[in-house]
Amino acid sequence: MEEKGAEKGVAAMAACYQGFDPAAYLQYNYTPPRADFERKDSIVPWKLACLHRAFTEGDVSGELLVDIGSGPTLYQVLSGCEVFNKVLLTDFLEVNRQELRGWLQDEGGCSLDWTPYLQHVCKLEGRRPSAWTEKAAKLRQVIMDIVPIDVHCPQPLALDILPSAGADCLVSCFCLESVSPDLAAFIRALGHIGRLLRPGGHLLLIGALGESYYFGGPGVKIPVVPLNEAQVCASLKESGYTLIRLEVYTLPQDMRVGVDDVSGVFL
Ligand SMILES: C[S@@+](CC[C@H](N)C(=O)[O-])C[C@H]1O[C@@H](n2cnc3c(N)ncnc32)[C@H](O)[C@@H]1O
Numbered sequence: 001m002e003e004k005g006a007e008k009g010v011a012a013m014a015a016c017y018q019g020f021d022p023a024a025y026l027q028y029n030y031t032p033p034r035a036d037f038e039r040k041d042s043i044v045p046w047k048l049a050c051l052h053r054a055f056t057e058g059d060v061s062g063e064l065l066v067d068i069g070s071g072p073t074l075y076q077v078l079s080g081c082e083v084f085n086k087v088l089l090t091d092f093l094e095v096n097r098q099e100l101r102g103w104l105q106d107e108g109g110c111s112l113d114w115t116p117y118l119q120h121v122c123k124l125e126g127r128r129p130s131a132w133t134e135k136a137a138k139l140r141q142v143i144m145d146i147v148p149i150d151v152h153c154p155q156p157l158a159l160d161i162l163p164s165a166g167a168d169c170l171v172s173c174f175c176l177e178s179v180s181p182d183l184a185a186f187i188r189a190l191g192h193i194g195r196l197l198r199p200g201g202h203l204l205l206i207g208a209l210g211e212s213y214y215f216g217g218p219g220v221k222i223p224v225v226p227l228n229e230a231q232v233c234a235s236l237k238e239s240g241y242t243l244i245r246l247e248v249y250t251l252p253q254d255m256r257v258g259v260d261d262v263s264g265v266f267l
Pocket residue numbers: 014017020068069070071072073076091092093096149150151152172173174175178179
């Protein structure tokens with residue numbers, strides 16, 4: 001049983017997320033300058049390059065990839081969808097699950113055009129950019145479901161969703177530190193998601209460094225656990241992970257656009 005304070009902190013975070021606005025969030029973080037495919041130092045191309053390397057160079061493989069706290073974004077599985085034949089997307093909010101379903105059903109029901117992302121990852125894979133339609137079809141084919149998740153629950157997913165052995169790989173981007181009231185809750189959540197992973201499975205974790213808040217929509221200010229590299233490493237170790245590689249991106253001044261106070265990104 002968590003002590004009362006922890007439960008109150010978690011409930012307060014859930015209340016903050018009631019105002020989350022997927023379209024605004026995508027606009028803030030997934031359009032230029034943060035997603036500028038012509039700029040070598042833009043954040044999103046850096047993340048896509050790291051994910052491409054992680055999914056193709058490491059010995060990351062298996063059947064099932066689970067994305068923890070997908071939000072309204074798909075970039076985090078554009079490389080993984082070529083390596084795993086089942087991808088499970090998850091989020092705490094129905095508005096985000098709905099946004100992802102909109103893309104999946106390909107009826108124009110989503111707030112961001114993911115084509116430049118698909119084209120960019122095709123380029124990283126040495127394919128011609130026009131292969132983006134094949135990649136989109138592949139992703140729609142491997143996404144098996146879009147389900148609710150709560151990383152503060154010792155059992156974050158409904159019981160019958162994962163095979164008994166667990167997932168072969170987890171990916172989670174800007175979730176745990178953005179949904180936890182404090183560092184202790186962040187570490188507990190790391191442990192909770194670790195139980196979804198089979199022994200020897202991989203966790204690809206992307207997160208914010210030095211961030212204390214971000215806007216999840218107009219006027220929707222959400223508190224974040226400010227992390228430094230040492231805390232990330234110590235938290236992973238404490239929750240039973242073996243760190244294989246840590247990469248850090250430091251935001252250039254013009255990537256600080258007022259939607260948060262993040263200073264760096266780790267993977
Ligand atoms: C900053 S967004 C990250 C979205 C996306 N992964 C990305 O890379 O941009 C944090 C996400 O965590 C979700 N979330 C909020 N509370 C959560 C919880 N208790 N468990 C899991 N996810 C939660 C939110 O709905 C939101 O989609």
